[in-house]
Amino acid sequence: MLKKTIAIFLLLMGSLTQAAVEKQQAIELVKRISKIMEPLAAEKNLQIKVDFKSMNTPGAFSKWEKRKKVGLITFSDELFYVDNVDLHAVAMIACHEYGHFLGGAPYVQPKPNGTIFNSRNKYEQMSVEGQADFFASSICSPLIEKLLENNNQDPIHHSFCKDKRSDCLTTLMGIKSSADSYVEILAGYDYHDNYTDLFDVTTFQTDRTLNIPGEYPTMQCRVLTMVQGLSCFENTPSGKCLNESGDEVELRPACWLKTNR
Numbered sequence: 001m002l003k004k005t006i007a008i009f010l011l012l013m014g015s016l017t018q019a020a021v022e023k024q025q026a027i028e029l030v031k032r033i034s035k036i037m038e039p040l041a042a043e044k045n046l047q048i049k050v051d052f053k054s055m056n057t058p059g060a061f062s063k064w065e066k067r068k069k070v071g072l073i074t075f076s077d078e079l080f081y082v083d084n085v086d087l088h089a090v091a092m093i094a095c096h097e098y099g100h101f102l103g104g105a106p107y108v109q110p111k112p113n114g115t116i117f118n119s120r121n122k123y124e125q126m127s128v129e130g131q132a133d134f135f136a137s138s139i140c141s142p143l144i145e146k147l148l149e150n151n152n153q154d155p156i157h158h159s160f161c162k163d164k165r166s167d168c169l170t171t172l173m174g175i176k177s178s179a180d181s182y183v184e185i186l187a188g189y190d191y192h193d194n195y196t197d198l199f200d201v202t203t204f205q206t207d208r209t210l211n212i213p214g215e216y217p218t219m220q221c222r223v224l225t226m227v228q229g230l231s232c233f234e235n236t237p238s239g240k241c242l243n244e245s246g247d248e249v250e251l252r253p254a255c256w257l258k259t260n261r
Contacts, residue, residue, distance in 0.1 A: 023080045026090045027052055029147060033094045036143050040102050046071060048101055058082055060093050062100040071101040084180040091148055092136055092174035099135030103127030109211045128211045130256035133222050137229030141171040168230055175226045195220040198227055205254040221255035228253055
């Protein structure tokens with residue numbers, strides 16, 4: 001049950017002894033991303049704080065501080081022990097978390113049940129999981145490109161990134177490593193939701209926008225959402241994107257977004 005927190009990337013792992021990514025490097029990267037996100041938060045008159053602590057459960061979590069227009073993102077120390085979590089994955093996860101506060105509509109559907117999505121909390125708006133993924137690759141990733149090393153040698157990625165944004169290769173690295181991390185994490189729950197390919201577009205269309213607290217699209221849908229975001233060169237107030245030709249297009253995939261619901 002959700003209690004005052006969206007458990008973003010809720011993880012359950014066994015006994016872990018060796019970090020997959022150097023913790024201090026990961027913390028410094030997140031702090032630098034936070035500085036870059038500050039102007040976007042200021043535009044919405046928001047303050048977003050970041051914390052790091054041991055939570056006995058690896059993950060990253062976003063919530064509003066109750067009755068305050070202050071967002072809190074918490075990274076558990078245990079996240080850095082997940083095998084597939086590298087600095088590119090950390091960056092994509094951080095971008096996703098910021099997307100819950102800065103991603104815009106559609107928002108998680110408020111429910112009058114005493115949670116943070118309750119009508120008494122006037123700052124209840126948080127972007128749904130699919131929109132947070134889309135924000136991560138369409139808005140956040142190009143802003144943090146300079147913080148990440150581009151050592152992507154995959155010829156398929158290079159072919160895909162031709163004529164796309166300059167951050168395309170580093171962003172694809174983040175999409176892949178974060179997706180591999182999610183698969184690994186879910187397997188720890190004995191929940192096996194994998195993705196077939198970064199560029200596989202054969203996925204279901206939802207009959208409604210996935211907007212219930214804690215409701216995630218499938219892994220393939222999440223990957224598709226982030227890859228689609230790479231074709232967005234500029235966002236419009238309506239939530240659509242301008243592609244490389246300046247045309248307004250809807251890039252958020254129907255596997256989680258139903259435009260009329």
